[in-house]
Amino acid sequence: MDNPDLICQNYFSKPGLRQHQRPVVESVLSGKNTIGILATGGGKSLTYQVPYVLSQGITLVVSPLIALIDDQVSGLPSRLKTSTVTLSGGNDSLRQAIQTALETDRRCLVYTGPEKLAHFVKATPLAGMVTRFVLDEAHCASEWGNTFRDAYLELPKVWERLERPQIQAMTATASPGTLSDIKAMFPVEFNVIQSSIYRSNLHLSVVEHQATEHRDNHLLLLIRKRIGPVIIYANSRTYVDRTANWLCEMGLRAEGFHAGMPTEIRSNIQARFIAGKTEILVATIAFGMGIDKSDVRHVFHVEPPSTLEDYQQQVGRAGRDGNLSWCVLFDTMNKRRHRNEALRSAIKSAEQESRDAFSYKLLLRKGEMERFLKTATCRHGYLLTYSGETMAKRKCGHCDNCSGH
Numbered sequence: 001m002d003n004p005d006l007i008c009q010n011y012f013s014k015p016g017l018r019q020h021q022r023p024v025v026e027s028v029l030s031g032k033n034t035i036g037i038l039a040t041g042g043g044k045s046l047t048y049q050v051p052y053v054l055s056q057g058i059t060l061v062v063s064p065l066i067a068l069i070d071d072q073v074s075g076l077p078s079r080l081k082t083s084t085v086t087l088s089g090g091n092d093s094l095r096q097a098i099q100t101a102l103e104t105d106r107r108c109l110v111y112t113g114p115e116k117l118a119h120f121v122k123a124t125p126l127a128g129m130v131t132r133f134v135l136d137e138a139h140c141a142s143e144w145g146n147t148f149r150d151a152y153l154e155l156p157k158v159w160e161r162l163e164r165p166q167i168q169a170m171t172a173t174a175s176p177g178t179l180s181d182i183k184a185m186f187p188v189e190f191n192v193i194q195s196s197i198y199r200s201n202l203h204l205s206v207v208e209h210q211a212t213e214h215r216d217n218h219l220l221l222l223i224r225k226r227i228g229p230v231i232i233y234a235n236s237r238t239y240v241d242r243t244a245n246w247l248c249e250m251g252l253r254a255e256g257f258h259a260g261m262p263t264e265i266r267s268n269i270q271a272r273f274i275a276g277k278t279e280i281l282v283a284t285i286a287f288g289m290g291i292d293k294s295d296v297r298h299v300f301h302v303e304p305p306s307t308l309e310d311y312q313q314q315v316g317r318a319g320r321d322g323n324l325s326w327c328v329l330f331d332t333m334n335k336r337r338h339r340n341e342a343l344r345s346a347i348k349s350a351e352q353e354s355r356d357a358f359s360y361k362l363l364l365r366k367g368e369m370e371r372f373l374k375t376a377t378c379r380h381g382y383l384l385t386y387s388g389e390t391m392a393k394r395k396c397g398h399c400d401n402c403s404g405h
């Protein structure tokens, strides 16, 4: 059985590969180093799980978050779980588990975070045994990504030590900066496959108010008129707690979610939201990566996120079922003025130090976010251009600038 569609049916109970998954899987199976850019909710994991079933040896999946790995592993069909190993705990037992999987199934799916991988590979002779090196949420390996960690800098060395296996990098965010950072990490040719990030079922708008009280009134009005689950994004933990409390006082079923909470509490909050028991989740950027909830109807931002990459990822969590969903980003005039003044002077002083520094590049990306807020052109078109795509038509009809609301 070497047909990817048959693997989808027999292993994953899915009718076959979806249109945008197919070229990625075909590129990987043809042995090419592949960068796949699939819109959020596009089924990225299947694009390396299917080739895994069709391969021998170790498929190594580097993932930024343990929570994400746990989700992926628990979602695997049971016949694949026996050959799946998550790198955590002592190296000896992990080596044994990998060895057993290779002897029994001739293959092993290994999930790991970047820090543990570097450690493990130093202590374990895996050279020549790894067939494929998968970078999941590959934007995290880029300084343009939003959760950059030093351990990602070690990945090229680890890859060399493994005798340069085939690379598959998957991401939903594809600004040219991210893409060139990923490419620059490894001295190989990449086949880049990009499915459009255009999400025609999302209505995007930006609303500016004079003061935060006006914004809160407007937000409350929209929440009262909601037609499905709501995610509200805020930038700080304090703001998340305050907003969640305020909504509860207004008689709404809301909960807050941020990285400052203990893991167990966080996963309970997440589970209640996914099950529909909590209607409104107020969260920082910590919420969402790898979360599979298809019926989110509204994504509100009580303040602009720091970068357009963050914005794209966050609005991408609305309407994964393909139904019309609303994304409203609120801004307040006095805050915008302060933000822009601070940004201008920070850019000026950073410019004098180094234009190559991460901090300087981050400031420029913040500037992109500010331009997006002010643009009078189509918002979907703006996002597509930012990601290096072109919009087929000049007006989308479902953003505030095209539709007038």
Ligand SMILES: [Zn+2]
Pocket: 377, 378, 379, 380, 381, 395, 396, 397, 398, 399, 400, 401, 402, 403
């Ligand atoms: Zn538009």
